[in-house]
Amino acid sequence: MKPVPHFLDIAPLRLELLERLIERGFFFKRIAREAPERLKSPLCMEKRLVLLFFEPSTRTRTSFSLAAKQLGFDLQPLEPGSMSLVKGEKLVENFLNLGKLGFDVAVVRHPSSGALHFLSRHIGVSLVNAGDGCHAHPSQALLDLMTIKERFGELKGLRVGIVGDVAKSRVARSDIHALKKFGATVSLIGPPHFVPDTLEGPGVKVSHDLDGLLKGLDVLVMLRIQTERAAYDPLLSLSWYREAYAITLDRFSSLPGHAIVLHPGPVSLGIEMDEEVLKLDRCLSYTQVENGVFARMAVLEWAMEGRGRCC
């Protein structure tokens, strides 16, 4: 089996590669404005890409589809349907079949942490992780980096707070790895069952007090409460959660004047974020969506670099 590039996780990537991907994302963003007909990449034209989502998704799936189409991929969305919930061995078999069908890249989302790492040991199709369990969502981290860099020019030294169900958030995990690589510091904020002490490490602090930290943050990343990932919901009091951790106009005004608010979406309005905040200029959740397509174009193009058709 020929080794092929996989985009599985931020953690093992070198800083230079991340910088390159971000720059490439900005390049695509500029070209899309100036000369959209030049977006198609010769590396990707006529190459076969399959989207396989074993979990529901709206924006990530759409974002990858648009990215693939603009690069000129031959795009096949596949409904996992009968493929869902298959065991490891069966999963590999299905992917081996994809290889035989001549697919070059598979963009995959799976409910189990590490599912793509396992697949990458067995198949010759380039895998792009669109989210695996609570583990990683590297393209989201990349678009978050783009969005922050676009605003601040530099990531080093920024103070980022991530608020919400961090324990179950693949977005948070990938953001943490990415931000640390660029020299930002991260505070993880939420109640103890969302933000356990085990998440603490070099450059990463755990806190249960949002109000105490607001003044010292440059970026606030708000997360949705992921009830679908819990066997049972430990959060009995949403009203309490709101009172302690939601970003309201009031709290927004405690942030420094230059600070921005991000949200990977979908937003649960009235729970972790108020509608008034979502509409503010310094809430960049729509910019994130926009940058998402360009970040993913950079990733897909990278996956095609230096490789021929597999299998």
Added chain:
Amino acid sequence: MGYGRKRTVLLIRNGYLIDPEGGHTGPGQLLMAKDRVVAVLGPNEPVNAGMLERTLDAKGCLVTPAFLDLHAHLREPGFEHKEDIASGLKSAVAGGFGYVCAMPNTSPVNDNPIVTHYLLQKAKALGLSELLPVGAATLSQKGERLTDFHALLKAGCVGFSDDGRSIDDPLVFQDALIYTGQLDTVLFEHAESKRLGGYRGIHAGIVAASLGLEGSSALSETAVVARDVEILRHAKGRLHLTHISAKGSLSYVRTAKEEGLGLSVDVTPHHLLLTEEALAGFNTTPKVNPPLRMEEDRLALLHALKEGLIDAIATDHAPHTQREKDTYFEDAPPGVIGFESAFPALYGLVEKGELGLEKLVSLLSIGPAGVFGIKGIGLKQGSLPNLGVWRVLKEPSPLPPARYSKGKNCPFVGVETKIKLQAFIADGRVVYEHERGFGA
């Protein structure tokens, strides 16, 4: 000569004897009959070798009693693709184990005498290690209704367990303990609470947090241990806590032992030698229940072992095929194999001066035997004629994959060791030799 020469069959010469009871540790010779150790002789004492079937030269070797494993899964009946009694007991012998407790979570479950008879009959025909069946504590191990302890004991069971899970219902647990007191047997408990997040195969620590996996906290074990000890205090009887993994469990064990309750405990080689770090990168091989925990837990277990708080080391040999383990983390079955790697891997602790050799041998032989009150394991005149002969290597060499187990899920493959099993003696006969395998 005064030791019944007509019945002697085997002489082991030039070995270094390790008697776990401390009596005969040092260079010596062993003269064996089919049913017992006939004599323990000094290295230069004359022996009339004319009547012997065989003389085994154990130069450069340690001679230990055969080990007793309190906790193993032989998978037969029902899961013969993972292991069967023959492959399992060969693997046990190749690891120096002469007595193997077989846990009841087979298909069908060993919850009735028919299954018990089947196991004993199969094992006996092999003439290798002795199989000690552990009966299910509840029917189908559902945790609801107790099995017929009396009938199972008569059939040959040595104890009871719902291993693979705890007995969640406190009333059922209490009643089982009461029976152990009445019938002079022992209840094995896998102390882990599903409700408190147990059975996830990875500790709720930094590795799980970074991999985005939900882990099992120490609480999922300690809460059950606390309950078990409290019920034991009231029900009396005999309880054995198997494969304890968390530092926090030890204080309950200490209290119970100080009070003189009928409690014994074992730990596994993997919990003594490995930590959660072994699971980095979604490694499924060391995925076990209860999970490998933190370094401070490992050190606390090791300390408790030296102190004498822990009675035995048991492998929890749990074979799975390569295909079953080669999947994404949540899909992989929990368990590691342990027979063939246990002593070679644990010997590293002796090499590093962290555990005495006699103590280690004791924890694998008379320690576990004491859990049932089994007598005769040792290197004395009259001891059972089952022994391991271990070659001490001059240079460390990496542990190879298991030779006989069908399971390939050994977390110690590649670990450097300075000891390997040279030969194994069952019923006074050499049944296994490293070079010749079982073919002799």
